[in-house]
Amino acid sequence: MKIFVVNPNSTASMTETIRLSAVRAAAPGTQIIVATVAGAPASIEGYADEARAVPGTLDAIRLAEAQGAQATVIACFDDPGLSAAREVATGPVIGICQAGIQVAMTIAARFSIVTTLPRSVPIIEDLVDAYGASRQCRSVRSVNLPVLALEEDPETAFARLRTEIRRAINEDGAEAVVLGCAGMAEMCRALQLETGVPVIDGVSAAVKLAEAMVGGGFATAKTGSFAYPRDKSLMAATHP
Amino acid sequence: MKIFVVNPNSTASMTETIRLSAVRAAAPGTQIIVATVAGAPASIEGYADEARAVPGTLDAIRLAEAQGAQATVIACFDDPGLSAAREVATGPVIGICQAGIQVAMTIAARFSIVTTLPRSVPIIEDLVDAYGASRQCRSVRSVNLPVLALEEDPETAFARLRTEIRRAINEDGAEAVVLGCAGMAEMCRALQLETGVPVIDGVSAAVKLAEAMVGGGFATAKTGSFAYPRDKSLMAATHP
């Protein structure tokens, strides 16, 4: 099984972090293909960054499917372009935010999310609502660090994540925590060990759900909202 | 990987239908174990049937885990005892309604559910709401046939399901349909072929998600709502 994991930003080192997490999560027969979206912002921090990243992400998905990818994981916690990707793709498309939330709703009655910058909090809150988890998600918290600081200063990042997860446990009554950034994947296990609650990495969750979707033969519905775009030639012309 | 699929009712032929669907969906390395809950109602049609079925279902789950089961699927679309099962189980527990809905929300912007009797409609509507899919789920429809009629008169059942799915497509704008009863699993592929939209069988969906949960190492949170019951000895004494 071939699963495409796209990093919507243009930072190759982050793609490598994501790839490692995806490979670790993948079942024996699963092949993980990754891509960095050239020309996208270096990190996705806000609505405009998302918007700049999506067209290239869609192109990457079409290319990956042409090369045999059976499912796609969008490895940014804002799930940028998720619905658009479902339109252009033939196989199922999994967002790491939606995947992390689906796993959290399966193992906990109440959970929290911890992300990077405060400006991402409303974006993720709105996703929580769109995915129907408002009742189960106690809060979306931030460690007040930019995405790339996760790589540049992992010790500070780890310490702040641990602090914020403990707050989620004690103040929110969170029974599990979802990490709100693809770049946090490597810290997942250690955070779980130190805090004592399940800590969910969206990339791992998405890879497992992608495998489940392909294995179960569940493909994106193509008769309604996610039908292929009406004018494909134009799309190609616009973003060569 | 060992996955336990429990049929909460006491009809063994329905367990066999469920087993076939589960085995068909399972990955090569997955072993499916099934059980029928002796003493439960012959079918689950309403809140009281659910209540009568749950204690035996919990006992069956504990027994299956003692014998090595790594995840549990509750194969009744009312997801009877799902939260209670998450308390008594160590591995993840998947309800076929929640699984079917999670798959539907991943492949379609709008979907409908088709179940057996009208009396089950409000039960399933409330699950849809609890699982956060009220915005995506257009309607819960019924074919007005009791559960066991699916086995006794499969032709009528198939015809009515096809009719109701087509209504969901035309009247609701449903882009995919979830079958609202474990006993409908065998008709799933044919219904998909004849109606042209993805038709989701909850048993298959749940088996794939159970595999994903075990594969990803996602276990039920045990520090909050789903902590083990406080007095296990009593539980054993009560339902020997």
Add this chain to the structure above:
Amino acid sequence: MKIFVVNPNSTASMTETIRLSAVRAAAPGTQIIVATVAGAPASIEGYADEARAVPGTLDAIRLAEAQGAQATVIACFDDPGLSAAREVATGPVIGICQAGIQVAMTIAARFSIVTTLPRSVPIIEDLVDAYGASRQCRSVRSVNLPVLALEEDPETAFARLRTEIRRAINEDGAEAVVLGCAGMAEMCRALQLETGVPVIDGVSAAVKLAEAMVGGGFATAKTGSFAYPRDKSLMAATHP
């Protein structure tokens, strides 16, 4: 008028507490009949305890109705088996959580609930939502004491309840408080006196609403979700 008040757990001393509260609330012409559910857990603390308690509760209701009970009160704040009870019963069935909330919504624009253990908080929050009081209910708080500690150490329980009610007033802006456990009934008046806001005991509220339902001739609807279970003989066979 004959009202049946069932204690879904198996602790007879708690049934007596409930009986006293019910008798105190009852109108002159009302006869209160109580029962303890033998074989149920000693207290209801979580989803599994609920599940273990419900079948016996249903049997007790059918027996009580056969002996002339005109309405039933389920005296556990999780309202375990409420919908199932409405199926098996002919008369109206009142849950003490729903009753407490209905009274609170009639006398206050904003209220809070104080219960025993933290693990019950999400259960009650979901009931608040199901009963449509999410906007009016500020928070569900816990005193972090198990149910039976209310009897074993009433002084600590009282002190913690008073503290938590005061927090609800000051931090939540609660204008009234509902006690989130049948075992708290005896402390209700003293708590109201000391805190200065209406403190609502669910058992009293439920008895009054049960009287109102019987007096008004309001019986459970029997044509839809709450129609009698389809196969009564089986139910009897299963739980003799």
Add this chain to the structure above:
Amino acid sequence: MKIFVVNPNSTASMTETIRLSAVRAAAPGTQIIVATVAGAPASIEGYADEARAVPGTLDAIRLAEAQGAQATVIACFDDPGLSAAREVATGPVIGICQAGIQVAMTIAARFSIVTTLPRSVPIIEDLVDAYGASRQCRSVRSVNLPVLALEEDPETAFARLRTEIRRAINEDGAEAVVLGCAGMAEMCRALQLETGVPVIDGVSAAVKLAEAMVGGGFATAKTGSFAYPRDKSLMAATHP
């Protein structure tokens, strides 16, 4: 026990209909006092009619309490001035819409409401939402007759009500129906007999709940939203 039932409109014959319904519902020891609000519109059909009726209703409530009324029922299905009445009153105040809905939510999983004019539909829908019954209330329907036509042409009114209740049963899956106007009280029993589902008259429901509130000692919270108005002298001066 003394219960005050106020008809917020100025049509005395409608007050008499309401009085009869209230007296029929009242327990033996309950004394029903009624009042018509002089100067109010002849019927309440829309927001402005409500607004015109409320100040006189508040005055009437204060007068009735001064004369010993222990609880108040506002006998118009728009529940005009309900929150304001809770501010000025010492005893509990029951709106017939909220009461009808609370009874419906206790006896049915799904219900509908049938009112008079289409223009009242959004008003009642918003009340349904405010009282937390959006999930249980299938629809608010109208018979397209003005309020006073219930008296002037009761046969047409009865026929249309029966038709609309049957539609609610067949099209909505309503398991019970609430009559959406105080003036429909007299037809309640006959409609229930002919349609086979519980038909709830808000006036009866409110009287029973008022008795329950008084009997249970539940008084309006006076420390928050429903504290007495800050400047009573002004209120008196304004509406002598």
Add this chain to the structure above:
Amino acid sequence: MKIFVVNPNSTASMTETIRLSAVRAAAPGTQIIVATVAGAPASIEGYADEARAVPGTLDAIRLAEAQGAQATVIACFDDPGLSAAREVATGPVIGICQAGIQVAMTIAARFSIVTTLPRSVPIIEDLVDAYGASRQCRSVRSVNLPVLALEEDPETAFARLRTEIRRAINEDGAEAVVLGCAGMAEMCRALQLETGVPVIDGVSAAVKLAEAMVGGGFATAKTGSFAYPRDKSLMAATHP
């Protein structure tokens, strides 16, 4: 363009504050007409005050329209009688709470509201919900001062408003703040300067939206809920 701004309370000095704010906001060609509602409470603090103020407000609107007003602004943050006013008026009617919220939702993803007394908090929270801003509005806060203290002790009022706005920024993550009382209009600019976030005065917002509605030719829908009251003569007779 002639815009009528009605102060629903009877304090003329507050009308003058409102008038100044309205005139400052108005476009060159806009003429602002104001009125104080004689006989209304001195300030609107609670549901009963609202109820007492509405009939006179409706009369004032009808009079103003008869004298050429093309739109109406109700200058009290509880939006008292807004729907009723839309019934009696021909031109559009703007409530300052709804206007402030619409502006806030246009310029910020998350905002908070700061009002006067705690008793107004639930009233405004319910308006936030009715206007569909529950997801965007973080909290409704109060400075715990009566309305008229804004005039009597403006320094204390300003200090408390600044403190509460800063709390909204730091504790709620509010990106903008709406002032929850017409009497706060004069402090708006200074508060914005000192706190660094947009601070929205409802009166200004409403005047601009009123101009927009008139300029765009948007008039109140007159075929449904906001059709003229059915019996106008009665209305006149009741409140001469």
Add this chain to the structure above:
Amino acid sequence: MKIFVVNPNSTASMTETIRLSAVRAAAPGTQIIVATVAGAPASIEGYADEARAVPGTLDAIRLAEAQGAQATVIACFDDPGLSAAREVATGPVIGICQAGIQVAMTIAARFSIVTTLPRSVPIIEDLVDAYGASRQCRSVRSVNLPVLALEEDPETAFARLRTEIRRAINEDGAEAVVLGCAGMAEMCRALQLETGVPVIDGVSAAVKLAEAMVGGGFATAKTGSFAYPRDKSLMAATHP
């Protein structure tokens, strides 16, 4: 006052339709500047079209602001890139869907929306929900015509729009209707005349609200979600 109206698609004739509608709506002192987004899809019909159109739209907005635009209107009913635009812009940004809904909520208690293709229905429904109008918006309907058919076959388009508006009135109880496509602007007045309810063109609504925002000095909040993107140089580099 200079208002920038951007047509996010690449069809210049549609920009002209939009310009005409904007100019007609504008106040005397308002200068309307328009732009077509070169390289965008010919029409916006689905999520992928939106995604392809947004980066160019953001660039256009930045250019227009550099040339003195004080507010921006995004003239596509899906409000593509609205939040991203609020990040990059200094002035307020108005989406025609949000504007149309705000106007509808001001003049009607219940309204419906009529759009082009069925595939846009869920997109608009989700916007309705995000803008908080779910309770007021009865339905989103489609005339089942692609966007460009509005220009190519205006007679068919008009006839179908009239039919669908009448259905909204009769079947939904809609008191007003919002046209769900910028290309429908020219038909707005005629549709209003023929159907008898207010018919709202989003472009006109947005222009009036943009004027109101500029006139009132309401600028986008720049301290939170809508702060400028963190790395502007990258944005420029990516989309030169």
